[in-house]
Amino acid sequence: MEASGDKRAPLSRERIALAALAIADAEGLEALTMRRLAAELGAAPMAAYAHFADKRELLAEVVDAVMGEVDLPEADGRWRKPLRRLGMSFRSALVAHPAVMPAVHVCGARGANALTVIDRAHSILRAAGFPDEQVGRAVETIYAFALGSASLEIAWATLDPSARHAQIFALPRSAYPDLTAVMPHVLAVDVEDRFRYGLDRILDGLAGARRAR
Amino acid sequence: MEASGDKRAPLSRERIALAALAIADAEGLEALTMRRLAAELGAAPMAAYAHFADKRELLAEVVDAVMGEVDLPEADGRWRKPLRRLGMSFRSALVAHPAVMPAVHVCGARGANALTVIDRAHSILRAAGFPDEQVGRAVETIYAFALGSASLEIAWATLDPSARHAQIFALPRSAYPDLTAVMPHVLAVDVEDRFRYGLDRILDGLAGARRAR
DNA sequence: ACCTGAACACCGTTCAAGT
DNA sequence: ACCTGAACACCGTTCAAGT
Numbered sequence: 413m414e415a416s417g418d419k420r421a422p423l424s425r426e427r428i429a430l431a432a433l434a435i436a437d438a439e440g441l442e443a444l445t446m447r448r449l450a451a452e453l454g455a456a457p458m459a460a461y462a463h464f465a466d467k468r469e470l471l472a473e474v475v476d477a478v479m480g481e482v483d484l485p486e487a488d489g490r491w492r493k494p495l496r497r498l499g500m501s502f503r504s505a506l507v508a509h510p511a512v513m514p515a516v517h518v519c520g521a522r523g524a525n526a527l528t529v530i531d532r533a534h535s536i537l538r539a540a541g542f543p544d545e546q547v548g549r550a551v552e553t554i555y556a557f558a559l560g561s562a563s564l565e566i567a568w569a570t571l572d573p574s575a576r577h578a579q580i581f582a583l584p585r586s587a588y589p590d591l592t593a594v595m596p597h598v599l600a601v602d603v604e605d606r607f608r609y610g611l612d613r614i615l616d617g618l619a620g621a622r623r624a625r
Numbered sequence: 626m627e628a629s630g631d632k633r634a635p636l637s638r639e640r641i642a643l644a645a646l647a648i649a650d651a652e653g654l655e656a657l658t659m660r661r662l663a664a665e666l667g668a669a670p671m672a673a674y675a676h677f678a679d680k681r682e683l684l685a686e687v688v689d690a691v692m693g694e695v696d697l698p699e700a701d702g703r704w705r706k707p708l709r710r711l712g713m714s715f716r717s718a719l720v721a722h723p724a725v726m727p728a729v730h731v732c733g734a735r736g737a738n739a740l741t742v743i744d745r746a747h748s749i750l751r752a753a754g755f756p757d758e759q760v761g762r763a764v765e766t767i768y769a770f771a772l773g774s775a776s777l778e779i780a781w782a783t784l785d786p787s788a789r790h791a792q793i794f795a796l797p798r799s800a801y802p803d804l805t806a807v808m809p810h811v812l813a814v815d816v817e818d819r820f821r822y823g824l825d826r827i828l829d830g831l832a833g834a835r836r837a838r
Numbered sequence: 839a840c841c842t843g844a845a846c847a848c849c850g851t852t853c854a855a856g857t
Numbered sequence: 858a859c860c861t862g863a864a865c866a867c868c869g870t871t872c873a874a875g876t
Contacts, residue, residue, distance in 0.1 A: 423840080446869065456842045458870085463840090467869065517730040520780035522792060527801050534803035547803075548811030552777070553770070553823030560773025564765070567733035579735060588740050590747035590760075598761035610766030613830030620829050636859080659850065669861045671851085676859090680850065 423453060425463050429473040436474065436511040444511075471515040476523025478512050481505040484532045491540035492615055498533055499558050499611050500604075506562035513566045516559070530555065542622060550618045557614055561607050636666060638676050642686040649687065649724040657724075684728040689736025691725050694718040697745045704753035705828055711746055712771050712824050713817075719775035726779045729772070743768065755835060763831045770827055774820050 431452050435444045446467060450457045464470040483501040485494035506513060533551045542550065568576070580599065585592045598606070644665050648657045659680060663670045677683040696714040698707035719726060746764040755763065781789070793812065798805045811819070 445867090447867095458843080459841055461841095461870080514727055514730045517727045517776055517780065520777070520784065522780075522784075524800075527796070527804065531801040531804040534807050538803050538807070544807050545810045548807045549814065549819055549822045550826075551807075552774075552811070552819060553826055556773035556777055556823065557766070557770040557827075558773070559776060560769035560771070561765075563730055563772060563776070564733075564769055567730065567735075571733065571735075583740070587737075588744040590751050591740065591744040594747050594751070594757050594761045594764075597758045598765070601762065606762055606765060609762045610769065610827075613763075613766055613834055614770075614823075614827055615830070616833050617826030617829035620833070621826055658848090660848095671862080672860055674851080674860095 423455060423459060423463060425473060426477075428453065428460050428463055429470065429477050432470060432474050433477050433509065433512070437509055441511045441514060468519060472519040472523060474512060475516050475519055475521050476525045478505050478509050478516075479521055479523060479525035479529055481508070482525075482529045484529065485536065487532065487535035487539040489539050491536050491542065492619070494536050495533065495554065496608075496611060496615060498529070498536070499554050500608065502529065502555075502558045503562050503565075503607055506559070507565055510566040510570055513563055517563075521559075543625060546618075546621060546625070550621075553614055553618070554611070557610060558607075561610065565603050565607075636668065636672060636676060638686060639690075641666065641673050641676055642683065642690050645683060645687050646690050646722065646725070650722055654724045654727060681732060685732040685736060687725060688729050688732055688734055689738045691718050691722045692734055692736060692738035692742055694721070695738075695742045697742065698749065700745065700748035700752040702752050704749050704755065705832070707749045708746065708767065709821075709824060709828060711742070711749070712767050713821070715742065715768075715771045716775050716778075716820055719772070720778055723779040723783055726776055730776075734772075756838060759831075759834060759838070763834075766827055766831070767824070770823060771820075774823065778816055778820075 428449070432444055432449055435448060435452060446460060447457045450459050453459065460470065464473070482505045483497065485497045487494070506516070530551060533554065534547055537547045537550055538544070571579070580595065583592050583595075601609075641662070645657055645662055648661060648665060659673060660670045662683075663672050666672065673683065677686070695718045696710065698710045700707070719729070743764060746767065747760055750760045750763055751757070784792070793808065796805050796808075814822075
């Protein structure tokens with residue numbers, strides 16, 4: 413499978429970033445070196461530097477490519493359902509590319525696609541009549557929650573199986589009595605459902621704040 | 626200033642991790658190399674490997690040192706105020722060590738101190754009579770939100786000033802009409818207050834779910 | 839403007855050796 | 858068991874050169 417397309421085609425920021433994403437997806441972020449990327453593109457090791465100032469700038473573009481996969485519901489006057497869908501889709505996009513997560517932390521998510529996602533979240537709330545002084549904080553709350561959820565989920569999924577097993581079955585009850593007591597209830601619920609639960613509680617809270625104004 | 630103590634004292638996991646944290650705090654995570662760490666400890670480059678299998682394991686210990694700074698309110702039967710304090714303190718600890726944040730993403734936060742924090746959050750809710758099937762998901766929601774908030778805040782703070790200025794003043798209104806319209810309202814509120822707002826909305830939502838049961 | 843190829847100054851880690 | 862010192866196989870990036 414040739415994810416990066418024809419090796420003869422001229423390089424571009426987009427083509428380079430997509431090739432980089434493909435490497436990270438397939439072999440992890442450690443495998444994404446400038447030399448490996450160049451090889452994948454059929455170019456010399458330094459070729460990408462004509463399009464990106466440094467590796468950090470490249471990683472920022474890779475993060476934004478992930479943000480481009482987020483579905484954007486219309487701002488049609490309703491808010492709860494579309495914002496919920498946006499949040500779910502945002503999480504899905506991050507979780508679909510676990511290797512990219514550390515780069516989100518280093519580079520943030522402030523590319524054109526990320527800003528489009530954030531703008532749409534604002535649009536949904538404004539179109540539904542939320543007051544402007546609540547809109548920004550509401551979006552930030554959901555954004556932070558979705559980002560943190562994806563990070564926790566990915567950290568857990570990429571833990572090696574023996575360590576994960578130990579965290580589930582070998583945690584000392586005496587040191588963590590309440591955590592160990594509750595754990596079975598948590599593990600009984602699918603990760604995506606747990607995310608949805610938290611998201612719904614946030615939406616409940618935002619609805620309440622709007623009424624209380 | 627000698628943060629790592631007497632160079633003659635024998636090495637230990639804790640002494641090494643604290644020296645590593647001091648380097649990251651002072652000069653950033655990139656400056657934290659095994660050689661630099663050894664120099665700080667007055668030891669040979671490979672000395673730390675007698676106590677840690679690899680650098681990742683060392684970073685996990687550094688993350689847990691940060692988690693050790695979280696204040697743990699008593700589980701005295703109330704839940705809203707103590708859980709709020711716990712969340713605030715968790716965020717503060719992460720924000721106080723911005724350089725460590727990327728390591729949280731790579732290593733997770735599953736050390737002894739992190740587990741103690743999580744256990745205490747469970748204790749607070751259980752002591753207040755929350756049903757067990759809600760407790761785990763409630764804690765996870767707050768944990769994810771606080772982690773994501775700290776990450777966003779740190780990413781923003783560590784952006785270089787010109788880029789930050791551009792994100793505030795040079796964002797095209799035509800492409801992001803609602804984001805740019807709302808931005809002034811967001812920037813008028815202090816970051817910590819914005820975190821508190823989101824946390825309060827989550828606590829509202831959790832309170833509602835408890836009543837609804 | 840875009841790409842090349844060699845070189846520089848690192849890095850984490852392996853290994854054989856010392857105490 | 859803990860620490861050393863040299864070496865290995867990398868890495869991102871600089872630089873001078875090509876088209």
